[in-house]
Amino acid sequence: MIKWLTTSFWDFIASKILRNRIGLLVALVLFTLFMAFQWQKIRMTYTEANILPKDNDISMQYKLFLEKFGEEGNLIVIGFKDDAFFTEKNVRLWEEFINEIKKDKAVDLTLSISDLKVLKKDTLNQKFNLVPFVNNNQFSDAYLKEKKDELFNNLPFYESMLFNKESGAVRFAIYINKDIVNTSKRKEFVDKYLNEKRVEAFEKATGIDLKISGMPYIRTLNSQSILGEIGLFVGAALGITSLLFFFFFRSFRATFISMIIVIIAVMWSFGTIGLLNYEITVLTAIIPPLIIVIGIPNCIFLINKYQQEIKKHGNKAKSLQRVISRVGNATLMTNLTTAAGFATFIITDSDLLKEFGIIASLNIIFLFFLSLIIIPILYSYMPLPKDKHLAHLEKNYIQFFIDWILVTIKKKTIAIYSVAIGLLVFGIIGITQMRISGSVIEDMPKNTGFFEDIRFYEKEFDGVMPLEIMIDTKRPKGALKSATLKRINELQETIEEIPELSKPVSLVNLLKYAKQTYYNGNPEYYELPTKQEEAFILSYIKNSTGKGKENLLKSYIDSTGQFVRITTFMRDIGTDKMKHTEERLAQKIEKLFPKERYDVAITGKAYIFEKGTHYLVHNLVISLLFAIFLISLLMAYLFRSFKMIIISLLPNILPLIITAGLMGFLGVPIKPSTILVFSIAFGISVDDTIHFLAKYRQELIANNWRIKKSVYNTVKDAGVSMLYTSVVLFFGFSVFTLSSFGGTIALGGLVATTLLFAMLSNLIFLPALLLSLERSIANEQEFTEPTIDILAEDKEEIETENE
Structure with missing residues (x-):
């Protein structure tokens, strides 16, 4: 096998970097300007996350529904629960408020x-x-009161659609043009007419608390929240990582260099999004701060190496050359494993995850090149670090932590294994209690007004998340057949019995209203026409003309009369309830609509999202297994030892099991945001393992295969950088808990927790494994010459250490 990443190769790279400093800096500046120019292509997403693949059966059914009936998520509702509305003053103020909206195209x-x-x-x-x-x-107070009584008592067609008869809550509807629902014009519409200032002015004038909701409104405000948090995350990540970096190194120049690297990396990450013509989504929005958090460990390892070299011999040129040639491989390998953790998302069929995986993995590789080029070049123009800049290498608290680790692995091996087994059992039990969540709104910001409004509509109108049932009668005009109408009516009765669903609306409701009207508006006749009544009632409908009639009909039945829809709305219910609801509907549909005569599909945004979540969880489990397999191959390539693969994986899989167990016990559900935790954390935590084992192999050679001494020396040497990077990663990922989105909070908190467990596992459990298995692994056969010299040291240095 060709050893292309040998010491001589990295010596060559080091010489090229240090001899072409000006050219490389100019190239970096030009490329950064190019990436900044790509920012103008960045746009916010105006559609829901595309989780299911396009060729999936459920996606195909939803696409057919959109072709027949158009975008179903074009409804904005404005409601209230206040009798004071039905007064002349307030109704006229309302008309002023709504008339301006009506005029908009x-x-x-x-x-x-x-x-x-x-x-x-x-x-x-x-x-x-x-x-x-x-x-x-x-208009007068008395007239409006009379009309309110008529609406509530004589017009059952509008019940649950426009009013809640029991509570008195009322809502009005705005159907925006379906062509703008998934464009920036939707945002412009919401910002212009439903902005906070305009709504507050109406509320102040009338004393009525307006509740605004509906998918276009929710999606617009949700997108604005995502966009607003990017700046918060970037600022917080820069702030916490720079403070931690300065606390560890006590050097303004080291902190300044690190901040330059991650700021450029952030610029490149935004540029990558624009260059690839991707959109800002809830996932791509976290990539820039993610790059900051992941980039700082690169700087820690490289700057720490530079300072260690300076402390050894004080030669700047030699130190800079060794920063590249001696830890270039290690930094490359750790970045590759981290990138691999993100790159596994690319194998999923979800466009959302593919884009996230591509952008994240590319920019992690960019980070490697930025760190390897900028740190040596900038330090080459700076004076040697002073003693105070190197003092952190012998800080008391660092030494105390390392001494505690050494005492633990020397004297408490049984305790280490007991704790590991206990945590393993804890994790497995917790995993059995994990649940999957397919909620559309669970991750939305709960401290916002629009989320409170969602809860209002769930209570008063059983939700705002549309659930659609599309019926294909397989023949033109089949939807108007008496048998079909009766089947639809019976299905709607079943839907009304399900507490999680709102009162359904379909062609049947319109026919019931037509019958009531035929019998002079008597609400007792609000029922499906009999076979004898159908002929003359349908003839009345057929003779009716006008835009209003067309608007009513086209909402419920397609132009051929073959396809008909039933629309209901769904509360934010758990996956278990959703599954039960779906099963109940499916049983009824199977009974009422024989497959040889009808094709019936349950669809709609809420249903698509729920199904997409289950699909995503399945795919991400596969991607995690693929990440483990991929990184195992990389370990095999590095160490060429099956036992070392097992030893390297165990300390990193255990934290994943512990975190999964915590999720189960704390009730944190598996959903698109939390399932990302495992691949991300695994890819990052393996970095410490690579550094530790690479240094361990080096110590074995230097110490004539004396296991204990090699393990202890490795802990002393690698432990400092592992502690620094883990602390930075912990607090860096904790930044995401500042989010108002539940999924982002969970992602940040869980990754931070997993990485903390991973650090302790790699510093305690991994050395314990090495010490316990020394007889079977402490030989040259298990540590044959690696394909890549990860932490290459020259023979002269090894001989000096042996002396």
């Missing part, structure tokens, strides 16, 4: 008090007419 239809239409029978022409519910010229 982005609005297809509104359902408000003044434009609410009701059916009236025209006996002479044998048709139904849509007439205004109220006369704007007759």
